[in-house]
Amino acid sequence: MNIEQFHHVTNNYTYPPPHIGSHSTFDPPQDRPRAPYWTVPFGRNKDFVGRESILDQLLDMIPPNADEDDCQQTVISGLGGVGKTQIALEAAFRVRNKYRDCHVFWVPALNITTFENAYREIGQKLKIQTIENDQANIKLLVKTALSQSSDNWLLIIDNADDATLFGKNTELSSLSDFLPFNLKGSILFTTRNVEVCQKLDVRKENVIHLTEMNQSEATNMLQKGLNPHQMGDPQSLESLLEFLTNLPLAIKQASAYMIKTGMAISRYLEYCRSSDEHLIQLLSKNFDDRARYETSQNPIATTWMISFNAISRDNPLAVNYLQFMAFLAEKDIPKNILPPSHDELNVYEAIGTLKSYGFIIERERGDAYDMHRLVRLVMQNWMTRNKGELQTFITTLMRRLDVVIPYPKFSNKDICARYLPHAIMALKFQDHTLDQLLRSRILQKAAVSLYYLGKFTDAKHMNQQAVDLHVGLLGDEHPDTFTIINFSLMIATCDGQGVEWEQISRKVVELRRRVVGAEHPDTLMGMHSLSYAFLKQGRYKEAEQMAREVLELRKRVSGAKHPNTLDSMYTLSVALSKLGLYKEAEQMGQQTLQLHLEVAGAENPKTLRSMYNLSTIFYGQGRYKEAEQMSRQLLELQEKVLGVEHPDALRSMYSLSISLYKQCRYKEAEQISRQLLELQEKVLGTEHPDALASSNLLSIILCKQDRHKEDDKWTPTTPSGNEQHTNILK
Structure with missing residues (x-):
């Protein structure tokens, strides 16, 4: 039944006047059967686990x-597909086996019709005399009979999800008006909507919030019915369960599909991972399930679509929030990223609705939410069916992100880092936005955030997309375009190939000289980048000459203490060091460091960069103790400011290790090298040049300690990273 049909039924249903009297209530016959009444519509699930x-x-x-002073009411609540009905079903059988005199009645509350049909069956079991009368108020008759019964009974009301059916504010009588009350009775509800618990006024301690299965339970459930050859390696099984979030219905669906097709777990996992389209296709597959109502569909995607429609009907703001969250990262979604509302109360109600359905979980601090991974995917699929609406929505989402996310700077990098995963996720749908400049701005903000996190390759890729968009829309001479190109040069200083870098820099210099003049800061930025490109290619004399020229121009144009001037001083110091002119390099390096400390402070990345430069100058002169001291001081600051996994921090660890090695302090050098190599392999990968250089260093350190067997694991190679220290064997 769709939403429109459902509204028609609920809004036009009229109850006949009750005819309750001495002949219409439950009057159990004297020859009562020994067996208690049982109206559970399903057989026992022999595959039930955990x-x-x-x-x-x-x-x-x-x-x-269980409660001698009240008619016990208990609720199992949880996300659709988490296994509420199956647990209620197993509980029903266990109650029947343990309490031989207890009647067990089952009522599906999918809608008014299923509720009333189940009540009619109960009335027939109870032999209520007027239950078949055309004008009989079936719900009231059964309520009265159970309320007056002297027998023990358990009433299970399954799928009590629609809060409008149980609320007191509906035009029609609420279904809660027809729940019996008897000290010898007990009612168990299952619901995916915690709001129903509030409507029914069930005590908090009587609500069991059901979550996904634990790993052992999920493993046992998935293995049911699969052949040994389908199981494959344990890692694939574990990965698939993680992918399906240990959700019982998703596991059941996957298991049924693999049993039907003979597909192995590893292949099913591969298919799930191949694309979101494939995964949503699998989540939409129907499968045979004996414990399913005839009018219900059991795919997990369909299960949640019913809830989406209900939320859309009852709380449009809530479904708007759910749509927003579906195109963001699933973890730590800040509350302020959601569309604002003029009424704060509406916001609380909308968030409360999403929490009550189990679609989101509020984080402890109360200002952020996590969204269920599969719910997110199903909602995305729901949204992408209408291309026109999707374009409008993604554009609105991008505009909201542009408002909320500030332009990243070192001072606000932590704030921007929190928004970064959401920007990256939204950008996966960037082709659907109607505003290309807006798209470019989000790309650039993401690129700058990645840069401050030390993810230079990703930053370069994302920024290049922004450059291409701006050049195409505004041309390469527009100031906004050049701002983004300038940032490309910044990234190139950390993650650029020398020749490519030189080409970009020369193009920038030529363009800016023509547009804004030879001494404009933008032109000088290109020249500065060109000097760095020479350094990258080992053309140290050209780098020195260009750096000197730019330094003099910047002193005259911007002043001796301007950040751009300090950048040129740093580059000149590095070039001099590479040329072996250590005295002048150290003098320039010390001056640069002092000015950075004065202008920007000890924790600024450029200050830290100047400290690293000095440590390499000390090392180049054989002043290993001073190099060690500078490296230790630098590393402590970098771990505090940038994090232990930042590429700059890893580079400083290498410098510290090699300085210790040169002082014959092999144990300390080994300890640092092992820690460094573990971090590099985690962050950069085992084949990265810097990881290979560290492996080489560790091998040499072990050789020096005559530990040759351990050295077999790290075969010395010529390190291609950290080139300033490749002479360690000399």
């Missing part, structure tokens, strides 16, 4: 004698 702690808790709460 959830024992939940079942133990339930069996303490739901028996009619």
Whole structure:
């Protein structure tokens, strides 16, 4: 039944007047059967696994004698597909086996019709005399009969998801008005909507919030029915369960598909990972399930679509928030990234609705949320069906991100880093935006954030997309375009190839000289970058000459203490050091460091860069103790400011290790080298030049300690990274 049909039923249904009297209530016959009544529509699930702690808790709460002073009400709540119905079903069988005199009744509350049909069956079991009358108020008759019964009974109301059916503010009578009350009775609800618990006024301690299975339970469930050849390696099984978030319905769906097709777990996982389209296709597959209502569909995607439609009907702001979150990263979604509302109360209600369905989880600090991974994917699929609406929506999302995310600077890098995963996720849909300049701005903000995190390759790739968009839209002479090109030069100083870098720099210098003049800061930026490109290619004399020229121009144009001037001083110092002119290099390096400390402070990245330059100058002169001291001081600051995994921090660890080695302090050098190599292999990969250089260094350190067997693992190679220290064997 779709939403429109459902509204038609609920808004036009009228209840006949009750005819309750001495002849219409439950009057059990004298020859009552020994077996208690049982209206559960499903057989026992022989493949049911796990959830024992939940079942133990339930069996303490739901028996009619669990509370002698009240009619016990218990709720199992949780995300659609988490296994609420299956647990209620298993609990029903266990109650029947343990309490032989307890009637067990089952009512699907999918809508008013399923509720009333189940009540009619109960009435027939109870032999209520007027239950078949055309004008009988079936719900009231059954409520009265159960309320007056002297027998123990358990009433299970499954899929009580629609809060409008149980609320007190509906035009029609609420279904909660027809729940029986009897000290010998107990009612168990299953719901994906915690708001229903509030409507029913169920005590908080009687609500069991069901989450995904643990790893052992999920593994056992997935393995049911699979052949040994389908199992494959344990890593594939573990990875698939992680991918499916240990969600029972998703596991059941995957298992059913693999049993049907004979597909191995590793192949199914590969198919899931290949694309979101393939995954949503698998999540939409129907499968046979005996514990399913005839009118229901069981794919996980369909299950959640029902909830999406209900939210869309009842709380449009909530579904708007869900749509927004679906195109952001799934973890740590800041509250302020969501569209603003003029009414804060509406915001709380919308967020509350999403939490009540289990689609999002509020983080402890209360200003951010996590979204279920598969829910996010299904919502994306729901949104992408209408291309026109998707374009409008993605453009709106990008505009919101542009407002919320400040232009990244070193001073706000931590704030921007928090937004970065969400910008990157949104940019996966950038082709759908209607505003290309907006798209370029988000790309550039993401690129700058990546740069400050030391992810230079990713920053370069993203910034180049922004450059291409700006050049295409505004031309290469537009000031905004050049701002982005300038940033390309900054990235190139960290992650550029010398020849490519030189070509870009020469093009910038030529262009800016023509447009703004030879001494404009933008032109000098290109010349400065060109000097760095010479350094990268080992053309140290050309680098020195260019750096001197730019330094003099910048002193005259911008002043001796301007950050750009200090950049040129730094470059000149590095070039002099490479030429072996250590005295002049050290003098320039010390002057640069002091000015950086004065202008920017000890924790500024450029100050740290100047400290590193001095440590290499000390090392080049054989002043290993001073190089060690500078490296230790630098590393402490870098780990605090940039993080232990930042490329600059790793480079300083290498310098520290090699300085210790040169002082014959092999144990200390080995300790630092091992720590460094572990970090580099994690961050950069085992084949990265810097990781190979560190492996080479560790091998040499072990050789010096006559530990040749251990050295076999690290075969010396000529290090291609950290080239300033490749002479360690001399």
